[in-house]
Amino acid sequence: MKRLPLIIFAILVVFLVIGLKLKPKEIPSPFIGKPAPAFELSILSQTERFEPKSMLGRVWLLNVWASWCTSCREEHPLLIEFSKQKLVPIIGLNYKDKDPEAIKWLNDLGNPYDFSVVDAKGKVGIDYGVYGVPETFVIDKSGKIVHKHIGPLTPEALNKDILPLLKKLNS
């Protein structure tokens, strides 16, 4: 009896140790390995429209952002640095935003995107299972989603996960 609390605690610790390793923020996306959902949206401050299938044969990044999103500000400098390397096209999905504010944001902070598409109502976001902004998807030459990063990109995530993946996919 007297050992019972200790035993329960030991079991608890085991679970907590496992819990620490799990990285709870990484909710596995059911989209990984599946074709990127199709959509057709207009391009921000342009008249043309964009469809993901036009990117077939190329590896590209889809970065979900919004001018109202604080964490997007956080990842923005990194994204700009990254875009200067011109490794892959980066396409923005401007999520639940207003065009003038989005344009002002890009003018103020710089534009890392080849272009952004406008998802004002967030419908495409739902198709992609976006639940936090920013999110970044890596899409391969066959149009499949191969990786998803939730939350602001960090130098660590970029160097450890995304860059090696891009090299592999591009080779």
Added chain:
Amino acid sequence: MIPEIGHLALIIALVASLIQCVLPMWGAHTNQIQLMQVARPTAYTQLFFVIIAFVALMTSFINKDFSVINVVQNSNADLPTIYRICATWGSHEGSILLWGLMLALWSSAVARFSKHLTLPILARTLGVLGFISFGTILFTLITSNPFLRMIPAASNGTDLNPLLQDPGMIIHPPMLYMGYVGTSVVFSLAIAALLSGKLDTAWARWSRPWITVAWCFLTIGIALGSGWAYYELGWGGWWFWDPVENASFMPWLLGTALIHSLAVTEKRGGFKMWTALLAILTFSMSLLGTFLVRSGVITSVHAFATDPERGIFILIFLAILIGGSLTLFSIRAPKAVAGEEFDLVSKDSMLLTNNILLLVAAAAVLLGTLYPLILEALGLGKLSVGKPYFDAVFVPLMTPALFLMGVGPITRWRSAKPIDLVTQLRWALGATVVSAVFTPFVLRSWTPGIGFGLFLAIWITTASLVNLFNRIKSHPANAISALRAQSASYYGMLIAHIGVAVFIFGVTMVNGFEEEKDLRMSAGTSNSLAGYDFVLNNIQQVQGENYVAAQATITVTKDNQFVTVMKPEKRKYFSSQMLMTEAAIHTSFTGDLYISMAEAISNTEWGVKIQFKPFINWIWGGAFLIALGGFFAVMDKKYRFKKNKSL
């Protein structure tokens, strides 16, 4: 220069805490008086340097020193001074430093108010507290140093989270931490008593005021947090079963159990092992809560930037401290518990039942909080556990405990006759049933939930009054001197129990009778809810110190009589561009009107949510009565010790 002074002071405090731990413990073990006497002065020294560190951080915030990373991340040149002060504990680093400060304060309080403790007990108690301090400060220095510089300095900061820019944030965290950390004192006392083999009534008497005070602060801290959520998050909820709320609620439940179990140990010498275990568990829950919040193992609205390194550190600390104390418990706890015997119907058995129910309730909350993690660890997928689970588990567990609150206080120790209890309480029970059945009818709707909640609230109140009345009746002199003859702790108990009744009443009324409407409103639109009429006069832009807001002006009338003008806002903070809903609340004794702005539908039209929350203030009023009862209990004369009652 100031951040470096703070950093250095923290390192000195670390050394002091190590000395406070090692020398007195060793001294108590080897019976060397000089070593044991080191405990007090080192505790004061530690406090002194932690205060310097804390003030240094606060000064950096006040001075807008944007060369300190922590200041850059949590402050901004536009931030009003009062919030720059609060930003000191608005971040992870700062709040851990606050934790350390509270711990040092409690340690020094023990050192100061412990004249009647024997030296070995004091040395061990402060030794354990020193160990906890050492762990906390080391954690701060290694993983969460708030004094780190950034070169070159930033020109401006990114700002304090607008959610935290609120008067409630000034006192909520210090109150909560005061309570959280205060549970470390009874923990240390229990460890000291176990080490010394002196788990006796003196130990219980000495522990009681400490846990009661900590528990009062915890009660107030939780109530303030709940109040903050209610008026700041902008949708009118007051409890979310969020992991962080649970983290503060579990030690509260166990602390409540501990206070009641200490009563038995003190008065009757029983439940010793049980009491010691509760003392250990209460603090363990505080630490576990800290781990859950700080490690990012469980995501929550309170989660600051998380870092696995921090999680590993706290987990190791947790394993050593809790694992160590539970091991000690399993070795040292008295074998057969030779407390005095008691019958099935007795105050002892009712307090035991109360204890078990509270412990099980805490375990249920813990399970609900950790369940998603456990499932994931076992590879069974992801899910979240929410309100439905907690309501389903918590209400049935608490119901018998609440019912016993009416019976327990009038029951005799050791053995009581059920027939006596029935005789004494029959009027209370009758009145309760009648009013619980009829009141909701008067209020237009009767549901089992409402009837049941009212039953419990009225039952606790009437039974408490019967208890007081009996005491007056059995006193030989007149009523006034009878009232005077009762002890402060008796009144404390009555006040706290009635506080619980008030709380239940508030919860029942809010859940049973709240009303809400989601409206589209533009200038001139009117609508009505709960007998009130609302007219939107206009929506205009207003400018705050560090935000701009759309502000609606709504005139409220009832039966054509003017009631109030309410001005809900949708704020946009400059620095972060974050949108915040600032609800307008009109409070009265019998309920709140709560108006919040949703989103602009067009240039002239806004989504507006109007809510009526009957008696919601009683929820917090009840909580403050509970805390007030605790403070009354501590005032009791019996805790003003005489020298001969030493441990």
